[in-house]
Amino acid sequence: MSFLKRFLPGLIFSLGFLLFAGCGNSINKIVDSVNPAGDDQVEIIGSLNNYIDFMNEAQDQIDGSVTDNLTRYDEGVVAEKEEGDGFIFFMCTYNIFDEVKLTQLVLNPSNSLEDLERNSLIGKAQAFVDILAAIKSDCNDLAKYVSAEDYKDDQFVKSDELTTRMWANIDQYYALHQDLGDYLDTLFEKYEPAVDKGDPTSVALDNMNQVLELADKVTDLVEGYSSLTDFSEVQAGYDQMTTLIADHLGAAQPADLSTILLPTYTSFYNIADTYFMTDLKKTIRDYNSSDLEAVNSDVDSLISSYNSLVDSYNTALDVAETIWSNGL
Structure with missing residues (x-):
């Protein structure tokens, strides 16, 4: 017996267990398949739960840290450019707990999945991992730039480049989060275990x-x-x-x-x-x-x-x- 974990909701959208809007699409939808039984089913659900652990950790960092810090920084930059009295501060506090282990797990899903399912998960997870790496890299670069007060030398030129790219990547992160979440929902519908009333x-x-x-x-x-x-x-x-x-x-x-x-x-x-x-x-x-x-x-x-x-x-x-x- 095993159950699928739930997603934390995001600032821009909410992912809900079995309640996703537009639950999957015609390309990702898996039909006419038989649920595996016993150990394979438990292994598959356990593997899918690794994705939710990773995605929830990422969601917490993007929503609860990066976007908040970046918004406040942008407000300070605008005030500085327009009035000359902006508070310029940015700290990159992005830190996913056990990121290396979780990354390895989501890039190596259960071998009990069908080949198409497994390859699809790996592809979607790789895109998700890559966009997080891009956000983290720019986040750290912006923190160094602000700490060194390099904006005094280039009048925020590099700052504008970094923040524009970060916001674009954050938008892409949400799209990839939604796509991966929809696919996990589709897989869970296939492998969902029945409730054991005797347990x-x-x-x-x-x-x-x-x-x-x-x-x-x-x-x-x-x-x-x-x-x-x-x-x-x-x-x-x-x-x-x-x-x-x-x-x-x-x-x-x-x-x-x-x-x-x-x-x-x-x-x-x-x-x-x-x-x-x-x-x-x-x-x-x-x-x-x-x-x-x-x-x-x-x-x-x-x-x-x-x-x-x-x-x-x-x-x-x-x-x-x-x-x-x-x-x-």
């Missing part, structure tokens, strides 16, 4: 996944709130999640759940109930009150809470793999 660990993960599917749906709706005519669908999602969380904290909690997994399972539902649902409730209230400035702030909080849910679920999957592999 408490499998049931627990399925319970959590149901909550995440709803959380992903309402988060996407809230992110695009400006295109909504009302919040009825968001409210419906809130009501569904309220029932689902109450059920899974009570009667639906699997019996005989491993003491190793129980803390993470409990933590997941506490995050859902205490943080995500609270943020969602505030968002609905502020939207209905036409306080759109507050809604913008609420959306940021909601995404942060959703990220915490994803992290908790992915941690639960790591714990589950330990349980299954050791027969606990």
Whole structure:
């Protein structure tokens, strides 16, 4: 038994487990195939999870570090050029945890995959790795340039070249992230394991996944709130999640759940109930009150809470793999 991990949402788009917009295309879609059983299936899902680990680490660095630092730097440069009083500072804090190991894993997917699938993954992963390397290189060069105050010599000429290229590569990064994510989704649809109702660990993960599917749906709706005519669908999602969380904290909690997994399972539902649902409730209230400035702030909080849910679920999957592999 094995489950696929979930993606962290991005600033420009949100990737959701089994909920991608435009899920794959005609070239990538795999049809008329039979699911492998047993060890091969577990190996394949484990291999696909390596991609999600790598992509989530990259997403955290690009969204949470590089784009923020680059935006602030650009604002300082504009102020300096126009008013002569810009704050010129840039630090490259890009650092993917275990990058070398993760890179090796995504460039060497499971041999149990079909040749076409394996080669497609390698090609998409290589493009993803290459664009990250380009961003990292320019990021480090810009940090050195700013630290040496070389902009005083060339009036930001090299700076403009580096930042223009970085923003273009960041756009390309998001496109490649989306493409690889769509393909992983297609593969998971093929290799998806059935929930083992007799296995408490499998049931627990399925319970959590149901909550995440709803959380992903309402988060996407809230992110695009400006295109909504009302919040009825968001409210419906809130009501569904309220029932689902109450059920899974009570009667639906699997019996005989491993003491190793129980803390993470409990933590997941506490995050859902205490943080995500609270943020969602505030968002609905502020939207209905036409306080759109507050809604913008609420959306940021909601995404942060959703990220915490994803992290908790992915941690639960790591714990589950330990349980299954050791027969606990």
